[in-house]
Amino acid sequence: MSERAQQLLEAADDELILGWRNSEWTGIAPLLEEDVAFSSIAQNEIGHARALYELVARELDTTADQLAFDRPPEEYRCAPLVEVRLLDWEKTIARHYLYEEADSIRLERLKQSDDPEVAGLAAKIDREEAYHRMHAQMWFERLEGEPRFTAALDELRPQAGALLDSEQRGDHTPELTELWEEMTMVRRSLPAGTTW
Amino acid sequence: MVTAAQVWEALAQIPDPEIPVVSLVDLGVVRDVEVENGRVRVDFTPTFLGCPALEVMRDAMAERIRGLGAEPEIRVRTDDSWSTDLITPEGREKLRAAGFAPPAPRAAGAPTLVELRSAVFRCPYCGSTDTRLENLFGPTPCRSLRYCASCRQPFEQFKTL
Numbered sequence: 001m002s003e004r005a006q007q008l009l010e011a012a013d014d015e016l017i018l019g020w021r022n023s024e025w026t027g028i029a030p031l032l033e034e035d036v037a038f039s040s041i042a043q044n045e046i047g048h049a050r051a052l053y054e055l056v057a058r059e060l061d062t063t064a065d066q067l068a069f070d071r072p073p074e075e076y077r078c079a080p081l082v083e084v085r086l087l088d089w090e091k092t093i094a095r096h097y098l099y100e101e102a103d104s105i106r107l108e109r110l111k112q113s114d115d116p117e118v119a120g121l122a123a124k125i126d127r128e129e130a131y132h133r134m135h136a137q138m139w140f141e142r143l144e145g146e147p148r149f150t151a152a153l154d155e156l157r158p159q160a161g162a163l164l165d166s167e168q169r170g171d172h173t174p175e176l177t178e179l180w181e182e183m184t185m186v187r188r189s190l191p192a193g194t195t196w
Numbered sequence: 197m198v199t200a201a202q203v204w205e206a207l208a209q210i211p212d213p214e215i216p217v218v219s220l221v222d223l224g225v226v227r228d229v230e231v232e233n234g235r236v237r238v239d240f241t242p243t244f245l246g247c248p249a250l251e252v253m254r255d256a257m258a259e260r261i262r263g264l265g266a267e268p269e270i271r272v273r274t275d276d277s278w279s280t281d282l283i284t285p286e287g288r289e290k291l292r293a294a295g296f297a298p299p300a301p302r303a304a305g306a307p308t309l310v311e312l313r314s315a316v317f318r319c320p321y322c323g324s325t326d327t328r329l330e331n332l333f334g335p336t337p338c339r340s341l342r343y344c345a346s347c348r349q350p351f352e353q354f355k356t357l
Contacts, residue, residue, distance in 0.1 A: 033331045033341075040333035047246020047337075051274045120275025127276065127357050128244055128337070130306030135332050138309060 004115065005056050006077065009067070010169060011106060012052035013078035016068055017176070018099060019045035020183060021082060030089055038092075041132055048125045055117060069187045073180040077169055079162040083176040093139045094152035100136040102163035103129060198266045203229045203236055206260040213249040213256075214336050217294040220253060224282030227273060236261045237269045241278035243357065244337035280357045291354060292320045297342065299354040307356055312340070319344035320351055327351075 001009075022042035029035035053064035060067075081099065086092050107129065110122035143149035162168035207229075208221040220226050220240075228239040238257055242250050254270050261268035280299035283291070288298040297320045300307075312332070315325045324346030331341040339352045 033333075036331060036335070036341075037333040040337055043246040043248070044244060044337055045246070047242075047244065051245045054274075117275075120277070123276035124245065124274060127279075127306065128246075131332050131355065134307070134309045134312070138332075 002059065004118065005059050006166070007110075008052050008056045008118070010077045010079075010166065011110070012049045012056065012067070013076045014082050014099075014103075014163065015045040015052065016049035017076070017078045017179065018082040019043070019049060020179060021085065022096075024085070024087070025092070037135055041096075041135070044128050044132070048128070051121055051125070055121065065187075069184045073172060073177045076172065076176065076180075078172075078176070079159065079169055080171065080173050080176075081156060081159040081163060083173045083179065085175050085179075088148075088152070090143065090146070090148045091152045091156065093136070093143060094149060094156050096132075097136045097140050098153070098156055098160040099163065100129065100133045102160055104133060105164060197234070198231060198236065198264045200229045200231050202264055203231065203238070203261060203266075206264055207238070207257060210253070210256045210260060213252045215291070215294070215296065217290045218283075218287045220257070222284050222287030222290060224284060224287070225253075225278060226257075227278070231266070234266050235269060236264075236266045237271065239271050239273055241273045241275075243278070243280075245274065246337055278357075280354060283354075295320050295351055296339070297351060297353040299356045302356055317342060317353060319347060319349065321349050322347040 019042045022038045022045060025035060025038035026042070027035065029038055049068065050064050053067045057064050057067055081095060084095075086095055104126075107122050107126040111119050111126065113119045113122065204221065204226075207226050208219050210220045212218050212220060212223060223243065225241050225243060226238060227241055228237075230237045238261070240254070240257065250272070254272070257270055258268040279302045281302050283298065291298045297317060300317070312329050315327070317327050318325050319327050319342075322344060324344055326346045327342045327344045329340065330343050330350065334341045334352055338355055338357070340355055341350060342353045343350050
C-alpha cells in the first residue's frame with residue numbers, strides 16, 4: 001500500500017470510529033444541546049471518513065463501504081484513543097479536545113499535499129472541523145481546572161501521540177472488536193452480493 | 197437536443213431536501229453543466245460532506261436530466277471550491293424570509309467563538325442584532341441555533357463555510 005493510501009486510511013479510520021463513539025451520546029447526552037452537538041459531530045466525522053475512503057478506494061480498486069466495513073478489526077489503522085468507549089462526560093470532552101487539537105495539525109499537513117485531491121479534500125474537511133474545534137474549546141474553557149476533567153486529560157493525553165505518529169499505531173484495544181461487531185452486524189447478516 | 201440553459205432551468209426546480217424553500221441552484225452547489233452528444237455532465241459539491249441529503253440530490257438531478265431526454269453523469273466534487281458565499285442573493289433572501297439567517301461572508305481564516313458570540317448576527321424575524329449563540333450545532337450540519345433577545349424568538353443561523 002502506498003504511503004498516501006496509508007495516511008488517508010489512518011485519518012479515515014480515526015474519523016469513522018470516533019464518529020461511532022460520538023453517536024453513542026445521541027439520546028442520552030447530559031444536555032439537549034449536547035445531544036444535538038455530538039450527533040451532528042458524529043455525522044460530520046462519518047462524512048469525512050466516507051470522502052477519505054473514496055479517495056483510497058479509487059487507488060486500491062475497491063469501494064468506500066468495503067474499506068469501512070469489510071476489513072477485520074486488526075487491519076484498521078485507527079488510534080486507540082478513538083476506540084475506547086467513554087461514557088463519562090469529562091472523558092468524552094477530554095478526548096474531543098485532544099483529538100481536535102491533533103486532527104487540526106494533521107489537516108494542516110494534508111492541506112500541503114502535492115496531490116490536489118488530497119489537499120482539496122483536507123481543506124474542505126478543515127472548514128467543517130473549525131466548528132468542532134470551537135465546540136471543544138468552549139467545553140475546555142467551561143471545565144478547565146475541574147479536578148475530574150484535569151484527571152481525564154492526564155489519563156488520555158499519552159494516547160493522543162499516536163494520532164500524529166504512524167509508528168505508534170497498529171495495536172488495538174479490545175473495545176475496537178466489540179464496536180466492529182456492532183458496526184458491521186447488519187452488513188454481515190446480508191447474503192453475499194447484496195447491493196445497497 | 198437539450199441545451200445547458202435547459203438543464204440549469206430544470207435543476208433550479210429541485211428543492212433542497214432539508215430546506216425546501218431554496219433550490220440546488222440557489223445554494224450554488226451545482227458548479228458546472230456540460231452538454232455533449234445527448235449526455236449531460238453536472239459537477240456538484242456537497243454543502244457538508246456528511247450531509248445525508250447527498251444521494252437524494254444526486255438522484256433528483258439525474259431524474260430531471262433524464263426527463264429532458266438526456267443521459268446524466270453527476271460528478272461529486274469534494275474540494276474546498278464551494279463556500280456559503282456562493283449562495284445566490286435570491287437564495288439568501290428566500291432563506292431569510294423562511295426564518296433562517298443567511299450565512300455571514302467567509303473570511304480568510306476559520307470563524308472563531310469570539311465572532312459567533314458577538315452581536316453582528318441579525319434576527320431574520322425582527323432584524324435586531326441583539327442575538328446570542330445558543331448552540332454551534334442544529335438540526336442539520338449546516339445550521340447553528342441562535343436566540344433573539346429583542347423578539348424572544350429562537351432562530352437558525354446558516355453556518356459560514
